[in-house]
Amino acid sequence: MDVDGLPVTVTRKPIKNMYLRVRSADGDVEISAPARMSERQIVDFVRSRREWIALQRSRLSGLAGGGSGGAQNAPVWTDELARRAEASIRAALPGLLAKWEPIIGRAPSHISLRVMTSRWGSCTPKTGRIRLNLQLGLMDPKFLESVLVHEMTHLWNTRGHGPEFQRRMDMYQPDWRRLKRELDRQPVMRRP
Numbered sequence: 800m801d802v803d804g805l806p807v808t809v810t811r812k813p814i815k816n817m818y819l820r821v822r823s824a825d826g827d828v829e830i831s832a833p834a835r836m837s838e839r840q841i842v843d844f845v846r847s848r849r850e851w852i853a854l855q856r857s858r859l860s861g862l863a864g865g866g867s868g869g870a871q872n873a874p875v876w877t878d879e880l881a882r883r884a885e886a887s888i889r890a891a892l893p894g895l896l897a898k899w900e901p902i903i904g905r906a907p908s909h910i911s912l913r914v915m916t917s918r919w920g921s922c923t924p925k926t927g928r929i930r931l932n933l934q935l936g937l938m939d940p941k942f943l944e945s946v947l948v949h950e951m952t953h954l955w956n957t958r959g960h961g962p963e964f965q966r967r968m969d970m971y972q973p974d975w976r977r978l979k980r981e982l983d984r985q986p987v988m989r990r991p
């Protein structure tokens with residue numbers, strides 16, 4: 800099977816949970832799945848672990864410098880990872896914008912993607928431009944959505960992250976604080 804361009808081999812087994820294994824930088828992702836698990840559930844499972852798969856493959860490619868995680872050993876950007884991240888974000892944006900523009904009542908004039916090491920996104924309310932960290936394309940999709948909502952909320956020209964910003968975020972995405980805490984714990988990939 801193929802999930803967003805990722806080759807996946809599924810083996811059905813008499814087990815209760817799904818397991819995922821990445822053995823090489825460019826080989827198939829191997830899934831062990833319970834006999835009755837639907838194809839849809841397997842696809843969702845692989846998508847929810849995109850970041851882990853990308854990081855694992857990057858490490859196996861030998862470009863990440865080995866190691867077992869932690870900031871110093873965070874994976875390094877490669878052209879392939881950048882391509883994958885950009886394609887993933889560009890594919891997700893139309894649906895996310897269609898969902899959130901009517902809710903937030905503001906639309907960005909332009910969205911650019913770039914590798915950033917100290918923030919997940921930024922916004923210039925005056926020009927309507929939003930920049931997103933390319934790494935979001937390799938992570939759980941909920942993070943891209945949360946950062947996009949955050950930056951779109953800045954289009955209201957709220958002062959920083961003050962009460963007005965928080966009131967709007969509470970309204971649009973009630974669990975934004977939890978998502979932000981979780982996001983800020985994620986390892987940040989290093990520039991080559």
Ligand SMILES: [Zn+2]
Pocket residue numbers: 949953959960
């Ligand atoms: Zn902000």
